[in-house]
Structure formats: structure tokens, C-alpha cells
Amino acid sequence: MVDAHRPALEIQGLTKRFGEKVAVNELQLVVPTGSFYGLVGPNGAGKTTTLSMATGLMRPDSGEIRIHGVNVWESLVEAKRLVGVLSDGVRLFDRLTGAQLVTYAGLLSGMTRDVVAERTADLLALLDLDTAGGTLVVDYSAGMTKKIALACALVHAPSLLVLDEPFESVDPVSSANIRDILDGFVRSGGTVIVSSHAMDLVQRMCDHVAIIAQGRVLAAGTTEEVRAGSTLEDRFVDLVGGRRHGEGPAWLRTSSDSAS
Numbered sequence: 602m603v604d605a606h607r608p609a610l611e612i613q614g615l616t617k618r619f620g621e622k623v624a625v626n627e628l629q630l631v632v633p634t635g636s637f638y639g640l641v642g643p644n645g646a647g648k649t650t651t652l653s654m655a656t657g658l659m660r661p662d663s664g665e666i667r668i669h670g671v672n673v674w675e676s677l678v679e680a681k682r683l684v685g686v687l688s689d690g691v692r693l694f695d696r697l698t699g700a701q702l703v704t705y706a707g708l709l710s711g712m713t714r715d716v717v718a719e720r721t722a723d724l725l726a727l728l729d730l731d732t733a734g735g736t737l738v739v740d741y742s743a744g745m746t747k748k749i750a751l752a753c754a755l756v757h758a759p760s761l762l763v764l765d766e767p768f769e770s771v772d773p774v775s776s777a778n779i780r781d782i783l784d785g786f787v788r789s790g791g792t793v794i795v796s797s798h799a800m801d802l803v804q805r806m807c808d809h810v811a812i813i814a815q816g817r818v819l820a821a822g823t824t825e826e827v828r829a830g831s832t833l834e835d836r837f838v839d840l841v842g843g844r845r846h847g848e849g850p851a852w853l854r855t856s857s858d859s860a861s
């Protein structure tokens with residue numbers, strides 16, 4: 602059991618450089634246990650880099666990360682047991698079938714074959730993939746691939762789920778089903794962190810949110826606090842800036858008098 606009084610994730614002074622580029626810059630973030638936490642920010646803000654370091658996939662240059670009090674980079678195996686990860690753009694072993702892939706993820710985390718078989722069947726049914734369990738993942742659609750990656754993240758029953766762009770390419774019905782699963786996970790005491798560009802969705806779904814830009818947190822807190830009476834999207838644009846008001850170059854307008 603995890604201690605509900607400790608944050609699910611605590612990040613202090615986290616920094617990562619790629620050459621001259623400072624992707625994550627002294628970032629601080631506290632994610633309360635039991636929260637449904639949204640991470641939003643413009644392209645290149647440092648969300649994926651932050652989540653990769655937080656989940657033990659990429660070593661930080663400096664800073665400290667704790668998952669339920671466990672220092673991620675000092676106790677990597679213990680920390681990884683606590684967290685389920687759906688990474689954006691990481692390749693899966695797609696020459697396995699969906700069922701084999703989830704089984705593989707379950708066996709890797711040390712569960713017995715019987716338990717893994719039962720959980721794999723449950724997860725495939727939960728994610729509407731039961732008829733596709735015998736299909737190679739390489740033949741899955743983008744949305745089905747997201748769902749099977751989510752099943753891999755869930756199979757060891759983590760306390761914290763970290764999902765990078767979980768709704769991208771997922772159809773509306775599957776997206777609603779995934780949201781139900783995540784809501785249930787949070788209601789039962791788990792913590793979910795999602796990064797997403799879908800502001801409406803984050804506003805409706807998440808009870809906490811952080812706006813990140815240029816590797817730093819610009820605003821963080823409950824969704825109500827952060828949006829401060831406005832919509833999350835307007836607040837995001839206010840804080841991050843960068844809106845262009847022009848109509849683009851003349852040649853891009855398709856009216857007949859600009860076609861000459």
C-alpha cells in the first residue's frame with residue numbers, strides 16, 4: 602500500500618539539456634496522490650522529456666524525483682514497480698500479438714503465468730481488444746496500438762499511471778471508455794498523470810493541471826485555480842502567448858481574385 606499523505610510524484614530542480622538546448626529547466630512539480638493530473642504545454646515545452654525522466658526512462662542532468670517517496674534514480678527497480686507508463690512514440694515489440702505483448706509486460710514485472718493470463722484477458726476485454734488479441738500489433742490501427750500500450754502499462758496494477766498523449770488517434774468511443782477506466786483507477790486511490798493538447802478534455806477530466814513552457818511550470822494547482830474563471834485554453838494562451846492574428850500569406854487564400 603502507498604501512503605496517501607505523500608505525493609504520488611514530487612519533482613524538484615529537474616534539468617535536462619540536449620547540447621545547447623535546455624529542454625527542462627529547474628522544473629518543480631508536486632502531484633497529489635489520488636489526483637487526475639493534466640500536463641499541458643506548447644510543442645517542445647519539455648513534457649515528454651519531464652515524464653521520461655520521472656518514470657526512469659531518461660536520466661536527468663540534475664534534480665530529484667520521488668514516486669510515492671521512492672527516489673527514482675536511486676531505487677529504479679522499486680520506483681518502476683509503482684508506475685505504469687504509456688510513452689509517446691516509443692516503439693512496441695510489434696511482431697508479437699496484442700495478447701503476447703501484454704503477457705510479456707506482465708511476466709517482465711515478475712507475476713506468475715496464471716495471474717498474467719487472467720489480467721491479460723481482463724484488460725483486452727476492458728479495452729475492446731478481445732477479438733484482436735491474436736492479431737500482430739504491427740497490424741493494429743494507431744488507436745488500437747495506444748490501447749494495447751495502455752494495457753501493458755496497467756497489467757502490474759501500478760499506483761501511478763503516467764500517460765503521454767493517451768487520446769491521440771483514439772476514436773471517441775474508445776476515448777470515452779479509456780476515460781472511464783482512468784476515472785475508476787483514480788476513484789480506487791490511484792493517481793493518473795496525462796499529457797495532452799486537448800484543452801477541453803483536460804479541463805473536463807483532470808482535477809489538477811500544470812501548464813509547462815520552455816521547460817518550466819508557468820502555473821500549477823487545481824484545475825479551477827489554474828483556469829481562474831476563464832477556460833483552460835484561454836488561460837493557456839494568455840500564459841504561453843504566441844497567438845498569430847494574421848490570415849497567412851495571400852497565396853494561401855483560395856478566392857478567385859487571389860488565384861492570378
Ligand SMILES: Nc1ncnc2c1ncn2[C@@H]1O[C@H](COP(=O)(O)OP(=O)(O)OP(=O)(O)O)[C@@H](O)[C@H]1O
Nearest residue numbers: 619622623624642643644645646647648649650651
Ligand atoms: N533526444 C533529443 N535530442 C535533442 N533534443 C531533444 C531530444 N528530445 C527532446 N528534445 C528537445 O527538447 C525540447 C523538449 O521536447 P519534448 O519532446 O520534451 O517536448 P513536448 O512538450 O513533449 O513537445 P510536444 O508537445 O511537441 O510533444 C524540444 O526543443 C525538443 O526538440
